[in-house]
Amino acid sequence: MPGPTYNVSMKEIAKEAGVSVSAVSLALRNSPKVSEKRRLEIERIAEHMGYVKDGRISELMEHMRSKRSNRQMSKLAVIIPDLERRNLKKYQRFEKLVSGIEGQCLASGYGTDYFYLKDMQVSPKRLKSILVSRGIRVVILLPYLNGVGTIDLDLNGLCASSSGYSIIDPNVNRACPNYLQMMDELLEQALALGYRRIGFIMAYKSGGTGHKLFASSYLYYSSQLSENKRIPILARRDISEPN
Numbered sequence: 001m002p003g004p005t006y007n008v009s010m011k012e013i014a015k016e017a018g019v020s021v022s023a024v025s026l027a028l029r030n031s032p033k034v035s036e037k038r039r040l041e042i043e044r045i046a047e048h049m050g051y052v053k054d055g056r057i058s059e060l061m062e063h064m065r066s067k068r069s070n071r072q073m074s075k076l077a078v079i080i081p082d083l084e085r086r087n088l089k090k091y092q093r094f095e096k097l098v099s100g101i102e103g104q105c106l107a108s109g110y111g112t113d114y115f116y117l118k119d120m121q122v123s124p125k126r127l128k129s130i131l132v133s134r135g136i137r138v139v140i141l142l143p144y145l146n147g148v149g150t151i152d153l154d155l156n157g158l159c160a161s162s163s164g165y166s167i168i169d170p171n172v173n174r175a176c177p178n179y180l181q182m183m184d185e186l187l188e189q190a191l192a193l194g195y196r197r198i199g200f201i202m203a204y205k206s207g208g209t210g211h212k213l214f215a216s217s218y219l220y221y222s223s224q225l226s227e228n229k230r231i232p233i234l235a236r237r238d239i240s241e242p243n
Contacts, residue, residue: 008051017045028053073111076101076138077131079153081167082145085116094142097163101140110138117151124152131158141167148208165209179210183217199231 010024017024019042027034027042034042078101080094088095098114105112113136115127122130131139138159141151143166150169161173190198200218202211215233222230 008046008049010051013042013046013049013051016049017042073109075111075113075134075136076105076140077113077115077136078140078142079115079117079151080142081117081149081151083116083142084118085114091145094145097142124154128154141172143167147211177210179213180217183214187217187221197229197231199234201234 010021010028014021014024019038023034023038024042024046027039028046030039078098080088080098083091083094088098102112113134115130117127120127137157139153139155139161141160141162143162143164148166148168151167153170155170155172160170161175164174164176167174187198198221200214202214218233
Protein backbone atom coordinates (compact mmCIF):
# COMPACT_ATOMS: atom_id res chain seq x y z
CA MET A 1 0.00 0.00 0.00
CA PRO A 2 1.53 3.35 -0.97
CA GLY A 3 2.33 5.80 1.80
CA PRO A 4 0.48 9.09 2.31
CA THR A 5 1.25 12.10 0.17
CA TYR A 6 1.18 15.74 1.19
CA ASN A 7 -0.24 17.29 -1.99
CA VAL A 8 -2.96 19.34 -0.26
CA SER A 9 -1.83 22.44 1.62
CA MET A 10 -3.57 24.47 4.32
CA LYS A 11 -3.63 27.38 1.89
CA GLU A 12 -5.75 25.33 -0.52
CA ILE A 13 -8.09 24.26 2.28
CA ALA A 14 -8.41 27.88 3.42
CA LYS A 15 -9.33 28.98 -0.11
CA GLU A 16 -11.98 26.26 -0.38
CA ALA A 17 -13.43 27.06 3.06
CA GLY A 18 -13.28 30.83 2.59
CA VAL A 19 -11.21 31.38 5.72
CA SER A 20 -7.64 32.36 6.56
CA VAL A 21 -4.74 29.90 6.68
CA SER A 22 -4.34 30.57 10.40
CA ALA A 23 -8.00 29.61 10.94
CA VAL A 24 -7.37 26.28 9.19
CA SER A 25 -4.26 25.69 11.29
CA LEU A 26 -6.17 26.39 14.51
CA ALA A 27 -9.11 24.22 13.48
CA LEU A 28 -6.92 21.22 12.60
CA ARG A 29 -5.29 21.53 16.04
CA ASN A 30 -8.67 21.56 17.81
CA SER A 31 -8.01 25.06 19.12
CA PRO A 32 -10.83 26.63 21.19
CA LYS A 33 -10.16 29.87 19.28
CA VAL A 34 -12.27 28.43 16.44
CA SER A 35 -15.96 27.65 16.97
CA GLU A 36 -16.96 24.00 16.89
CA LYS A 37 -19.19 24.58 13.85
CA ARG A 38 -16.36 26.22 11.89
CA ARG A 39 -13.87 23.58 13.03
CA LEU A 40 -16.07 20.67 11.90
CA GLU A 41 -16.65 22.35 8.53
CA ILE A 42 -12.91 22.87 7.97
CA GLU A 43 -12.17 19.28 9.03
CA ARG A 44 -14.82 18.02 6.58
CA ILE A 45 -13.33 20.04 3.72
CA ALA A 46 -9.79 18.93 4.59
CA GLU A 47 -10.81 15.27 4.66
CA HIS A 48 -12.71 15.60 1.37
CA MET A 49 -9.66 17.17 -0.29
CA GLY A 50 -7.42 14.35 0.96
CA TYR A 51 -5.39 16.41 3.41
CA VAL A 52 -2.82 14.40 5.43
CA LYS A 53 -1.02 15.94 8.38
CA ASP A 54 2.80 15.89 8.18
CA GLY A 55 3.87 14.63 11.60
CA ARG A 56 7.35 16.12 11.44
CA ILE A 57 6.09 19.58 10.50
CA SER A 58 3.46 19.39 13.25
CA GLU A 59 6.09 18.42 15.80
CA LEU A 60 8.36 21.28 14.72
CA MET A 61 5.55 23.85 14.81
CA GLU A 62 4.47 22.67 18.27
CA HIS A 63 8.05 23.17 19.42
CA MET A 64 8.16 26.66 17.89
CA ARG A 65 4.86 27.65 19.52
CA SER A 66 6.02 26.66 23.00
CA LYS A 67 7.50 29.29 25.31
CA ARG A 68 11.24 29.67 24.87
CA SER A 69 11.79 28.95 28.58
CA ASN A 70 9.94 25.63 28.23
CA ARG A 71 11.67 24.44 25.07
CA GLN A 72 13.89 21.42 25.34
CA MET A 73 17.10 21.51 23.34
CA SER A 74 17.39 18.72 20.77
CA LYS A 75 20.23 16.42 21.67
CA LEU A 76 22.78 14.16 20.02
CA ALA A 77 23.99 10.95 21.64
CA VAL A 78 27.71 10.43 22.18
CA ILE A 79 28.43 6.75 22.79
CA ILE A 80 31.72 5.83 24.48
CA PRO A 81 32.24 2.05 24.17
CA ASP A 82 35.09 1.09 26.51
CA LEU A 83 35.82 4.00 28.82
CA GLU A 84 34.29 4.74 32.21
CA ARG A 85 33.15 8.29 32.89
CA ARG A 86 35.46 8.62 35.90
CA ASN A 87 38.49 7.81 33.73
CA LEU A 88 37.82 10.32 30.95
CA LYS A 89 40.34 12.86 32.27
CA LYS A 90 43.09 10.22 32.13
CA TYR A 91 42.87 10.15 28.33
CA GLN A 92 43.57 13.60 26.92
CA ARG A 93 42.69 12.59 23.36
CA PHE A 94 39.22 11.46 24.38
CA GLU A 95 38.69 14.43 26.67
CA LYS A 96 39.44 16.74 23.72
CA LEU A 97 37.13 14.75 21.45
CA VAL A 98 34.27 15.07 23.94
CA SER A 99 34.97 18.78 24.47
CA GLY A 100 35.12 19.41 20.72
CA ILE A 101 31.88 17.54 20.04
CA GLU A 102 30.10 19.43 22.81
CA GLY A 103 31.34 22.79 21.52
CA GLN A 104 30.31 22.10 17.94
CA CYS A 105 26.89 20.87 19.04
CA LEU A 106 26.21 23.93 21.19
CA ALA A 107 27.30 26.22 18.36
CA SER A 108 24.74 24.49 16.11
CA GLY A 109 21.95 24.63 18.70
CA TYR A 110 22.13 21.05 19.98
CA GLY A 111 22.83 19.51 23.36
CA THR A 112 24.67 16.25 24.04
CA ASP A 113 23.82 13.12 26.01
CA TYR A 114 26.75 10.88 26.90
CA PHE A 115 26.43 7.11 27.11
CA TYR A 116 29.38 5.32 28.74
CA LEU A 117 28.62 1.71 27.87
CA LYS A 118 31.01 0.28 30.50
CA ASP A 119 29.14 2.19 33.19
CA MET A 120 25.65 1.50 31.87
CA GLN A 121 25.94 -2.26 31.24
CA VAL A 122 22.70 -2.30 29.24
CA SER A 123 21.60 -4.51 26.36
CA PRO A 124 21.62 -3.12 22.79
CA LYS A 125 17.82 -3.26 22.80
CA ARG A 126 17.64 -1.24 26.01
CA LEU A 127 20.13 1.32 24.69
CA LYS A 128 18.06 1.80 21.54
CA SER A 129 14.88 2.25 23.60
CA ILE A 130 16.59 4.94 25.71
CA LEU A 131 17.63 6.82 22.57
CA VAL A 132 14.13 6.60 21.10
CA SER A 133 12.43 7.66 24.35
CA ARG A 134 14.65 10.74 24.54
CA GLY A 135 13.89 11.68 20.95
CA ILE A 136 17.53 11.28 19.90
CA ARG A 137 18.06 10.68 16.19
CA VAL A 138 21.78 11.40 15.80
CA VAL A 139 24.51 9.21 17.30
CA ILE A 140 28.26 9.82 17.46
CA LEU A 141 30.31 6.68 18.19
CA LEU A 142 33.62 7.42 19.86
CA PRO A 143 36.50 5.07 18.97
CA TYR A 144 37.87 2.31 21.18
CA LEU A 145 40.85 3.13 23.37
CA ASN A 146 42.98 0.53 21.60
CA GLY A 147 42.62 -1.44 18.40
CA VAL A 148 39.29 -2.07 16.73
CA GLY A 149 35.89 -3.26 17.86
CA THR A 150 32.17 -3.35 17.20
CA ILE A 151 29.09 -1.79 18.75
CA ASP A 152 25.93 -3.89 18.78
CA LEU A 153 23.26 -1.27 18.15
CA ASP A 154 20.30 -1.15 15.78
CA LEU A 155 20.86 2.07 13.82
CA ASN A 156 17.56 1.91 11.96
CA GLY A 157 16.04 5.39 12.17
CA LEU A 158 19.28 6.92 13.44
CA CYS A 159 21.98 8.97 11.74
CA ALA A 160 25.36 7.73 12.99
CA SER A 161 28.99 8.72 12.53
CA SER A 162 32.31 7.96 14.18
CA SER A 163 35.80 9.34 14.65
CA GLY A 164 38.63 7.27 13.20
CA TYR A 165 38.68 3.70 11.94
CA SER A 166 38.25 1.95 15.30
CA ILE A 167 34.55 1.04 14.96
CA ILE A 168 34.50 -1.61 12.24
CA ASP A 169 30.85 -2.60 12.69
CA PRO A 170 28.42 -1.01 12.11
CA ASN A 171 29.90 0.66 9.05
CA VAL A 172 29.10 4.35 9.49
CA ASN A 173 30.24 7.71 8.16
CA ARG A 174 33.50 8.67 9.80
CA ALA A 175 36.01 11.51 10.15
CA CYS A 176 39.56 10.13 10.10
CA PRO A 177 43.10 11.47 10.43
CA ASN A 178 45.41 10.82 7.48
CA TYR A 179 47.67 8.35 9.26
CA LEU A 180 49.78 7.67 6.16
CA GLN A 181 50.57 11.34 5.67
CA MET A 182 51.21 11.78 9.39
CA MET A 183 53.92 9.10 9.35
CA ASP A 184 55.38 10.40 6.07
CA GLU A 185 55.75 13.86 7.61
CA LEU A 186 57.18 12.50 10.88
CA LEU A 187 59.86 10.62 8.96
CA GLU A 188 60.65 13.66 6.80
CA GLN A 189 61.01 15.86 9.88
CA ALA A 190 63.22 13.33 11.69
CA LEU A 191 65.49 13.04 8.64
CA ALA A 192 65.63 16.84 8.29
CA LEU A 193 66.80 17.03 11.92
CA GLY A 194 69.68 14.71 11.11
CA TYR A 195 68.40 11.40 12.51
CA ARG A 196 69.46 8.37 10.50
CA ARG A 197 68.44 5.45 12.75
CA ILE A 198 64.68 5.89 12.99
CA GLY A 199 62.64 3.22 14.76
CA PHE A 200 58.90 2.77 15.10
CA ILE A 201 57.22 1.55 18.30
CA MET A 202 53.54 0.65 18.00
CA ALA A 203 52.07 1.65 21.34
CA TYR A 204 48.58 0.19 20.87
CA LYS A 205 47.09 -3.09 19.69
CA SER A 206 47.70 -4.11 16.10
CA GLY A 207 45.08 -4.87 13.49
CA GLY A 208 43.40 -1.50 13.10
CA THR A 209 43.45 0.58 9.93
CA GLY A 210 45.50 3.27 11.66
CA HIS A 211 48.14 0.71 12.62
CA LYS A 212 48.31 -0.61 9.06
CA LEU A 213 48.66 2.88 7.56
CA PHE A 214 51.37 3.91 10.02
CA ALA A 215 53.19 0.63 9.36
CA SER A 216 52.83 0.95 5.57
CA SER A 217 54.55 4.33 5.54
CA TYR A 218 57.32 3.16 7.85
CA LEU A 219 57.92 -0.07 5.93
CA TYR A 220 58.12 1.86 2.66
CA TYR A 221 60.74 4.13 4.24
CA SER A 222 62.63 1.05 5.51
CA SER A 223 62.59 -0.54 2.06
CA GLN A 224 64.71 2.36 0.78
CA LEU A 225 67.48 1.47 3.25
CA SER A 226 70.09 -1.24 2.95
CA GLU A 227 69.05 -4.38 4.80
CA ASN A 228 71.58 -3.99 7.62
CA LYS A 229 70.16 -0.53 8.47
CA ARG A 230 66.52 -1.56 8.70
CA ILE A 231 64.91 -1.56 12.14
CA PRO A 232 61.90 -3.86 12.61
CA ILE A 233 58.69 -2.43 14.00
CA LEU A 234 58.50 -3.00 17.75
CA ALA A 235 55.22 -3.74 19.48
CA ARG A 236 54.73 -2.39 22.97
CA ARG A 237 54.76 -5.89 24.46
CA ASP A 238 58.33 -6.33 23.17
CA ILE A 239 59.63 -3.36 25.18
CA SER A 240 61.00 -4.08 28.64
CA GLU A 241 59.95 -1.71 31.40
CA PRO A 242 62.90 0.00 33.14
CA ASN A 243 63.89 -1.43 36.53
